[in-house]
Amino acid sequence: MLIVSRHKDSLVAGSEVWMVKPEHIDDILRICITSPRYLPEGKRCGAVIATDAELSAGALISTIRSCAVGLDLPPLLAVSIGYPLDAAPPFVLRRNRDLTPTAWPAFASATPCLTGLSETFATGEGEAFLAFIDEELRPALAEHFPIDPDDVTLTGQSFGGLFVLSALVRRPNAFRRYLAVSPSLWWDDGAVLRMAERAAVTFPAPSATVYMCIGELENKARFGAQFAAVKSQLPSAMQKADMMGDMFVMQRLLQPWVGTQFSIEAHVFPEESHESIMGAALSRGLRRLYGNL
Template sequence: MKILEKRHDDLFSGSEVWFVRPDHIDDVFRVCVTSNAAPVPAGGDRASLVIATDAELSGGALRSLVGSGAVGLDLPPLYAVSVGYPLDAEPPFVVRRNRDLTPSAWPAFEPVMPAMTGASVSMATGGADAYLAFLDEELKPALAEAFPVDPDDATLTGQSFGGLFVVHALLTRPAAFRRYLAGSPSLWWNDRETLRRAAEAVADSPAPSAHVYLCIGELENKARFGRQFGPMLPEAIRSLLPAAMAAGDMQGDFFVLEQTLREWKGEDFSVEAHMFPEESHESITGAMLSRGLRRLYGYV
């Protein structure tokens, strides 16, 4: 990984922004790093690390939570890192994330987001393995060199496609993170293949040393999802939607995943799942980060 630039964040005091180019992804990523005010204890101990996908969606909420959590003794010493793209990236992050957060190529989906957002370019899907390798093998070591963080005491979090990516990471590279926080995972992706992979992993592999928190919103029901991606969309866009997306059952898939992972028995493996009242797919991020991180770190 090449660090192209480091600068102080103009919005959040005490934060730093890196622009980096991974070794095996031909793109530039914007990495936002911040710490809560809690001092790291003397004697060589290092702070825990939280890495969040979709800095454009999660960065502000994560920064606020980490800062206020230290004051209220709601979180341990943490470094929070949200990973996204340069703000002037073209195509924008809503298209680029489709490449990095999806676990398999699904050409049928690739025209959808450009049509919905007006972007002029689509991108190939299925880059989750390369993105996960970048986070685990390149970004974590670089952060450990620059900040007093323990790369072996790390949490991965994401929502929607980010939540799908978190589940994929748990199934394919479980030792990369100690904690996994997945909000509203888009398990409908490519005809629900991640649910099949979860069943295979549970049946064929020993449970990892990891703690998992899953959450979804009460309003992410099948009727609302069908309406959002049905009558509310213009026909020109609706005609592009793969059937698995248009008929997605977010909550049904969520509970299948929960029950599957609960069958993974291990002394140092745990799963917790929660449905947040009155939260939707678009509003859940703050609740997910607050409750999920405090639960995973044992502060609530």
């Protein structure tokens, strides 16, 4: 990984932005990094790495910092991965490439009706993105900040939640904690659910804690209303998506791992939608994963 530039953030104290060129991704990524306000001399902290910096960075920083003041969370480095602010095509297309586990042409052809953009973008490069985080970004963070590289939480929402769970079943021991928010497990007719079924009988139980959550308003009726105008243009798997049901299927598929080393929890947040859930998910999910809820 090449750090193309590195500068202090002018809005958030203790924050900086890296522009990096990954080894196996033909793109520039924008990494937002915020150090804990208080860390005793000589101590190392854990880190939370989130996808979709454009959507998650502010909420992640405020949640981690506020909860650390009240001892609801330990001091943590907040890291969000996104794209240059002037990227063209924009992040809403680039994330489709990096957060999805398989190439799915049916979704690519439906992208314009979902985004309002004429461009389409490749999908299915999640393995390269995972390798970047695991093999390139994490060691670089440990080199420049006082973190424990073995104490990392991975989190993301929607396609980000899908990515988190695909990371879990592809590299079960890569991270200590996984927070998957509103995971889009309908992707490619349940590709990650099939991966999970294989992983549970192929890999030994990892030393990891998993928290999945979804809003009670993320249901078929609401999605049907949201996408009514374009429903006929969507892949059938997306039209029939049962996000809440898929989350509990994932929990069941990974039950063979559950024991002293591994735990997985699924939670439904009342009165939250796909668009409103992130604040509650970060607060409740991180506190749960770090044993303070």
